[in-house]
Amino acid sequence: MSGASASSARRFSISKQRYDEAVADCDKAIELNPKAMYAYSLRAYCNLQKNKIDDALRDCEKAIDLDPKQPLPLLVRARVMLSRGDSNKAVTDCTTALKLMPNSAWGYSTLALALLKQGRNEEAAAAATKALQIAPSDAESFATRGRRSSPCADTSRRPTMSIAPSSWIRL
Numbered sequence: 001m002s003g004a005s006a007s008s009a010r011r012f013s014i015s016k017q018r019y020d021e022a023v024a025d026c027d028k029a030i031e032l033n034p035k036a037m038y039a040y041s042l043r044a045y046c047n048l049q050k051n052k053i054d055d056a057l058r059d060c061e062k063a064i065d066l067d068p069k070q071p072l073p074l075l076v077r078a079r080v081m082l083s084r085g086d087s088n089k090a091v092t093d094c095t096t097a098l099k100l101m102p103n104s105a106w107g108y109s110t111l112a113l114a115l116l117k118q119g120r121n122e123e124a125a126a127a128a129t130k131a132l133q134i135a136p137s138d139a140e141s142f143a144t145r146g147r148r149s150s151p152c153a154d155t156s157r158r159p160t161m162s163i164a165p166s167s168w169i170r171l
Contacts, residue, residue: 019046019047022042022043022046023046023047023050026039026040027043030043035066037063038063040060040063040066040073041059041063041072041073043059044057044060044063044073044076044080045076045079047059048083051083056080057084060073060077060080061077063076064077071097071098071100071104071107072097074093074094075094075107075110078090078091078097078110081093082110082113082117085117087115087117090110090113090114090117091114091118094111094114095111098111105131105134106131107131108127108128108130108131108134109128109131111124112125112127112128
């Protein structure tokens with residue numbers, strides 16, 4: 001294994017271990033308080049990162065049932081929907097979440113990805129720009145904004161980027 005490959009493998013292993021630890025912590029929190037909406041949301045996000053899509057969706061649904069006025073589980077579910085290829089549902093979730101929390105850079109960044117998947121490049125660029133206005137160092141929004149004029153119009157083969165909002169994930 002080359003040096004770069006070994007380094008990448010170590011980073012993945014460390015990340016996976018951290019997500020496993022976070023899921024275990026969320027499991028404990030949920031056991032102590034079955035109405036812990038944020039624990040379900042965080043566990044959903046971690047499971048999404050581990051590619052456990054069905055588990056992530058189940059936790060999103062539970063968190064939304066517990067508190068439908070919270071934008072966080074809607075945004076995580078939007079990412080889950082993007083990973084499933086359902087950009088329509090992702091746009092709906094982002095739009096609802098942004099009504100609840102209009103200054104969410106992560107919300108606009110996720111919306112930009114969903115719009116990009118639909119080929120709505122100008123709207124995606126506007127959403128990415130809004131995310132950058134809120135959080136100027138948001139690399140995902142910067143990358144998404146640049147895609148609108150890309151000669152590669154086929155976004156279906158691009159992997160969905162997943163960046164946790166730093167305000168709620170501290171692993």
